[in-house]
Amino acid sequence: xxxxxxxxxxxxxxxxxxxxxxxxxxxxxxxxxxxxxxxxxxxxxxxxxxxxxxxxxxxxxxxxxxxxxxxxxxxxxxxxxxxxxxxxxxxxxxxxxxxxxxxxxxxxxxxxxxxxxxxxxxxxxxxxxxxxxxxxxxxxxxxxxxxxxxxxxxxxxxxxxxxxxxxxxxxxxxxxxxxxxxxxxxxxxxxxxxxxxxxxxxxxxxxxxxxxxxxxxxxxxxxxxxxxxxxxxxxxxxxxxxxxxxxxxxxxxxxxxxxxxxxxxxxxxxxxxxxxxxxx
Numbered sequence: 001x002x003x004x005x006x007x008x009x010x011x012x013x014x015x016x017x018x019x020x021x022x023x024x025x026x027x028x029x030x031x032x033x034x035x036x037x038x039x040x041x042x043x044x045x046x047x048x049x050x051x052x053x054x055x056x057x058x059x060x061x062x063x064x065x066x067x068x069x070x071x072x073x074x075x076x077x078x079x080x081x082x083x084x085x086x087x088x089x090x091x092x093x094x095x096x097x098x099x100x101x102x103x104x105x106x107x108x109x110x111x112x113x114x115x116x117x118x119x120x121x122x123x124x125x126x127x128x129x130x131x132x133x134x135x136x137x138x139x140x141x142x143x144x145x146x147x148x149x150x151x152x153x154x155x156x157x158x159x160x161x162x163x164x165x166x167x168x169x170x171x172x173x174x175x176x177x178x179x180x181x182x183x184x185x186x187x188x189x190x191x192x193x194x195x196x197x198x199x200x201x202x203x204x205x206x207x208x209x210x211x212x213x214x215x216x217x218x219x220x221x222x223x224x225x226x227x228x229x230x231x232x233x234x235x236x237x238x239x240x241x242x243x244x245x246x247x248x249x250x251x252x253x254x255x256x257x258x259x260x261x262x263x264x265x266x267x268x269x270x271x272x273x274x275x276x277x278x279x280x
Contacts, residue, residue, distance in 0.1 A: 054137050056150055056200065056243040058089035058105035064133050066107055071132025074201040077164035079136040087133065088112045091122040097155070097238070098181045104238040106204075107131035115237075127237045129207065130222075135200040139193060139247055148190040148245035153182045154204040155238050159225050161201045162192035169225045171209060184240060193245060204239040207231040 055061075065071055065084035073079075088108035092101035106127050108115035115127045139145070152158055152168070159169040168187050175183050189200075207219055210228040215221070219232025 050249050051146075052140075052143065052247045054148075054245040054247075056135060056241060056245070057103065058087055058241060060086065061137070062087045062105065062133055062135050062241075064105070064107040064131055066128045066131055068130075068132070071201070071203060074132060074134035074199065075161050075164065075203065077161075077199045077201075079134045079197075079199040079201070081136060084132075084134065085110060088115060088122065088124075091115070091124055097236075097240075099153075099184075099238075099240045103151075103240045103242045105133070105241065106237050106239060107133075124236050124238050129219075129231050129233060129237070130203070130205045131237075131239070133202040133204065133239060133241075136197060137245075138197050139195050140249075141195045143195060143247040143249055145190045145193045146246040146248050148188070148193055148243075150187045150189055150200070150241060150243040151184040152187060152202070152243075153184040153240045154202075155182070155236055156207055156234055157203075157205040157209075157224065157226070157229060158239060159203045160187065160189075162189050163194070163199055165192055166225060167192060171226065173208065182240070184242070190245070202239060202241070204237075205229060205231055206234050206237045208234070 063079075063081060063084035064087045065074075067084075070083050073083075085107070087105040089105040090101055092099070092104060097104075104124070106115060106124050108122065108124075108127050112122050115122050115124050117123050117125060150160065152160060153170075153172060153175060156172045157169070160167045167189060168185065170185055172182060175185065177183050203224075205222070205224070207230045209224075209226060210216055210221060210230050216228075216230035216232075219230045222229050222231050
């Protein structure tokens, strides 16, 4: 709520990522621009604004599990931080992906033992073939979601649900550039968020869709929202996530920003996702 009693603007940022981190941040770049504009407008208007930024990059707010029963509960929106373990992040596979190491995470077990090579280096090459990821956060009553975007890609499959609703599923095959490098999908999740507890859940797998083949030539066949999936080791496993959500306390913030920003126009310039993907 705007007030003439203060010329300051207050921003609460959860699990902030330093601006100096290397690597592309397509979704955070646009969202941080909106944050800066909120503060600028608030200062010019002599207003006190309370803006909250929820950072979805890999970090302590994410949990992971290989237990399908727990993963299914997260997918339904029933998230308990006491379940699962901390995600392993801060590793990269320079030979197969140019993604920033800070955006990559996986379930590597306690002490990252499952993802270490023979030399003890964490590479993500020997982790489980399937992992579930959950992130829970709370939006205060009366707050409005100004923007919320996730930039996601996985080696080789991911399925995103928000508050129990299926939002997007895609495979790495078909989402690479001319050099074979992964191209993350930028997913607008603002309309799926609400006041109260919110849950992001992701299922990620290594392998490939079975397609028209009668059986999986490699690995084990499992079900997925995109159809039968052959789950097997394709050398590396990772889930790459970047993004954030911004909430503001009152609708008045929106019209103050709309004229000067072309509110959320940065999202409309994104190219549509290519290849195999589905939104529900």
